[in-house]
Amino acid sequence: MFMQQSKWIILIIIIACQLIVVLDSSIMVTALPQIGRSLHMTATSLTWVQNAYILPFGGFLLLGARAGDLMGRRRMLSVGIGLFSLASMLAGLAPTAEFLLVSRAFQGFAAALATPAALALLSASFVEAKERAKAIAMYSAVAGGGGSVGLLLGGFFTDFISWRVGMFINVPIGIALLYLVQRFIQQTGTRTGRFDLWGAIVSVIGMTALVYGFVQAADRGWGEPETWISLAAGIVLLVAFVFIESRAAEPIVPLRLFANRQRSGAYLGRFLLVCGTFSLFFFIPQYLQNVLAFSSLEAGLAFLPFTVAQFGMMYLIPGLVQRYGNRKVLIAGLLLCIMGTLWLSRIVSVQAQFFPQMFILLAIIGIGAGMAIQPLTVLGLSDVDPQDNGAASGLINVAHHSGSSLGLAVLITVFEAAIGSDQSSKMQFAHAVSDSVLGSVVFATLALVAAWFCFVPSRQPARKQTLTDS
Missing domain, CATH: 1.20.5 (Single alpha-helices involved in coiled-coils or other helix-helix interfaces)
Structure with a gap:
């Protein structure tokens, strides 16, 4: 009984760790107007408040996964959480834009050390199929929906205290997590090797x-x-x-991981899906504040339908997957994302009302994303040899965060091309956001194409075919 309780405590620690690193990819979004005014940053330079965090996060994840394999996953989880807490404090104290961006990059590097260790510990702790499916569903819900929670918290802190609190709050949470990691997670084995x-x-x-x-x-x-x-x-x-x-003798990305078509499709599909969905977290809050006159908190609350729907799917996905299989659930989820985002792009305007249309559409997109993220996680870890667990876990997160940064970078060019020189016009701003959301539809559609062609049944041994549909 104690062992069973201990496993679920470990899951809570892992989910809490994942939540704070995902929160920090979006907690600044609703605060961007205030950050721009206080640190004298232009609209384009504000994108680096996001990308300064996301790029080193995605880029060093594979090195973090390798470090966990060689030095022990509990050790790297502790180091990552500790550095993340320190970087968060520095970001909250930032006196200049340059200091903030460097601190955010430091945060991203620290998150890259902690995240793959956390996911690898989850895989090692939950071996039985049903328990593992439930644990991955909870982890996936946090990975996918944590960004909208960040919008809400960022809006609250910005309106009532300061955007800096969104950084400071990580410090006590990090200290608590460090204690829990040392108390409940056993040290994992180390092995010799080299860093790539x-x-x-x-x-x-x-x-x-x-x-x-x-x-x-x-x-x-x-x-x-x-x-x-x-x-x-x-x-x-x-x-x-x-x-x-x-x-490389010991690469951070063993290219053999891409030999399995299911895994390759899972990485590509996740990358493309996040290219589209994460950009909504950047553009829609700006639209709500600049066009519909929402406050920072109201813009954060507006994403509750997405968050609640995505977290709610956590309880339904294991049953759906058991009945229909990962591939069918994934494709259905991507179709919902495409339809909801396409409809959203059509109603964004100066005259738009948030309720009921936008409310319902954000819920639909949240349901679709919730249906897609867990199968992509499971398939990204399928048939992985034990020595490649860390690298496979890292690749899942690399696909997620690289999609976040590259998708936003691509769609900001769409936004700037559409808005033109008259950036003070609400009508032009709404038009530019509409075009950017339409770009998100393109990414989601490409994710569907990747899923369709990469997960179709192939002539493989019976064991691998079963994994495709399970």
Whole structure:
């Protein structure tokens, strides 16, 4: 009985750790207008408040996963939580925009150390199929819906205290988690090996260059040399990353993980889905505040339908998967996301009313995302050899957070192209948000295509075919 209780305490610790790192990808969104005024940041530079956190988070996840394999997952979880708490305090104290962005990057690096260790500990703690499915459902609900909770908390702190509280609150939570980790999680084994530091550095710089290129395109135009040089450098570096991984003795991304079509499809599908859904968290709150005159808190509360729907699916997904299989549930969820987001793009305007249409559509999108995230998590971990658990867990999170940063970078160019020079016009702002949301539909549709072609039954051994439909 004690062992059973201990496992669920471990799950609570893992979920709490995942929640604070996911919250911090969105907790600043509803505070962006206030941050811009207090630290003298332009609209385009404010995107780096998000990307300064997300890029190192996604880029160093694989190195964090490797560090957990070599140095012990409990140790890396503790180190990550400790550094995350310190970085959060520094971000809350930031006197300048530059200091804030560096602190946010430090936060992202710390989160990259903690997150893969947490997911690998979940996989190791819940081995029995039904328990594991329930645990992954809860984890997936937090991973997918935690961003909207961040919007709500960020709005509350911004309206009633200060945006800085959204950073300070991580400190006592981090201290409590450090105690619980030491109390309830046993130290995992270590093994000898080498860090693929070059691979990690090249991947981070490559992804940052790619995102920077898109942001420069939004800010200065596609014709500027800086835009094309940055985009070309990003592509070259990411190709170099694949070459490095193919030659490394102990790569952070074992390329054999992509030999399984289901896993490859899960990584690609998650990347594309998050490209679309995360961008909603950036554009819709800005629309609600700048066009419909919502307060920061009201803009955060507006995402409750999404949050409640996605968390609610946590209880239904295991039964749906057991009855229909991961692939059918995934495709149904993606279809709901596409339909809800497409309809949302059509009603965004100066005359729009939040209730009931936007309310209902955000709930539909939340249901769809909730149906899609858990199957993508399960399929991303399917048939993974024990020595690759950390790398596979890291890749799931890399796909998630790389999608967040690249999707936002791409769609900010759509927004800037649509809004033109008259950025004070509410009508133009609404039109630009509508176009950006339509871009989210494109990403969700591409995720559906990836799911359709990568998860169709293939001529594989019977055991792997069963995993496809289970």
